[in-house]
Amino acid sequence: MDRLTLERRQVGIYLLAITAGLLLGSTWPGLSHAFEILLWPRLMLLLYATCVQVPLLHLREAFLDHRFVAAVLIGNFLVLPTLTWLLVQWLPSNPAVLCHQENA
Numbered sequence: 001m002d003r004l005t006l007e008r009r010q011v012g013i014y015l016l017a018i019t020a021g022l023l024l025g026s027t028w029p030g031l032s033h034a035f036e037i038l039l040w041p042r043l044m045l046l047l048y049a050t051c052v053q054v055p056l057l058h059l060r061e062a063f064l065d066h067r068f069v070a071a072v073l074i075g076n077f078l079v080l081p082t083l084t085w086l087l088v089q090w091l092p093s094n095p096a097v098l099c100h101q102e103n104a
Contacts, residue, residue, distance in 0.1 A: 007055050014046065 006013075025032055045059065052072060054062040062068055 006057060010050075010055075 021035065025035070048054075048059075052062070
């Protein structure tokens with residue numbers, strides 16, 4: 001399977017993997033712990049590849065590009081949280097809006 005075919009069928013492959021996981025988990029519940037250990041690292045890679053629009057076949061190259069990784073980390077863990085914090089300061093101090101209860 002070439003890169004273009006894999007990219008075009010990426011969503012279908014995700015859905016097929018989810019369906020296979022559901023069927024395996026329903027059929028053999030004892031396997032759930034072993035597969036749960038494998039789930040989170042793969043989910044992280046899939047979400048990363050999907051959100052940054054890096055094709056799965058180029059994921060290794062993306063991790064090796066230090067400028068790209070630095071930009072993603074700075075953007076996601078410094079810039080966006082700071083911007084969110086600044087914007088939340090203008091919201092009304094309603095616990096339902098801020099998800100904060102003063103006398104908890």
